[in-house]
Amino acid sequence: AIPCKKGHHLNFHPENKSKELSWNSYDFEGQKWFEVDFHLPSLEIMKSSDQNTAKRLQEILIFATKENPFFLLEGGKVETYLEFNNFWGLGSSSTLIVNIASWAKINPYKLLNSSFGGSGYDIACSLVKRPIIYEIKNNNYDEINFNPPFKDKLFFIYLNKKQNSKVEVDRFENIEVDEKTIKSINSITEVISKTKEYDEFNFLIRTHEQIISNVINKTSVKKLKFKDFKGEIKSLGAWGGDFILASGDDSPSYFKSKGYKTIIKFDDMVYRR
Secondary structure (H helix, E strand, O other): OOOEOOOEEEEEEEOOOOOEEEEEEEOOOOOEEEEEEEEOOOOEEEEEOOHHHHHHHHHHHHHHHHHOOOOOOOOEEEEEEEOOOHHHOOOHHHHHHHHHHHHHOOOHHHHHHOOOOOOOHHHHHHHOOOOEEEEOHHHEEEEOOOOOOOHHHEEEEEOOOOOOHHHHHHHHOOOOOOHHHHHHHHHHHHHHOOOOOHHHHHHHHHHHHHHHHHHHOOOOHHHHHOOOOOOEEEEOOOOOOOEEEEEOOOHHHHHHHOOOOOEEEHHHHEOOO
């Protein structure tokens, strides 16, 4: 997993003896896209610009107050700022969870489990300074130096639609994965994180896509949309939406010709310190 350069910030301005929490969220252009006012301590929604988003945020904050009874004893104003497009799916939910957990001084993985669900790899990405190999058991991860010599041939392409990660996570949780498949994926992870050979990297991407395609019973994105692409394509996150990783020399010109204009170079996406 790779942490992204562009992030998500949360500022809280406390107001003494206030019984109101005013929440305002701004997009990457500085435009307000969501607002809600809560009454404390009940966290009752007084008014909001989007009731569904407000209810999801309310659930997260209520869980946080149960985990830390000293959280939100006083009101104030919250501002959140995204550095990337809301539709990109680069982790707006997971970074929100990490920001709230940090603010409330609680465990972010517990907060994730009570809200969006998932493996927690994206929570780990919000906490690290470079790429990681993540294991769901005990939320273990190791930071690695993933910096392939062929990175100038790797591009992230936005597929012009946002995936509902929670729906896909819930669907996947009903699928049983056998031990042989897990071992195959683990060995691919191990080799792909270290290989210096471009052809081997592409072979491993192709193999990985075939395995996951069989497990979740979905056609790979290359077979579905880009059969004539000369390189390899890796689905990312919840399969079928948001970004793909394209591995190929002519990626920018190929995907532009297909109507995909958001094409990000490997080094422009990856955060490492």
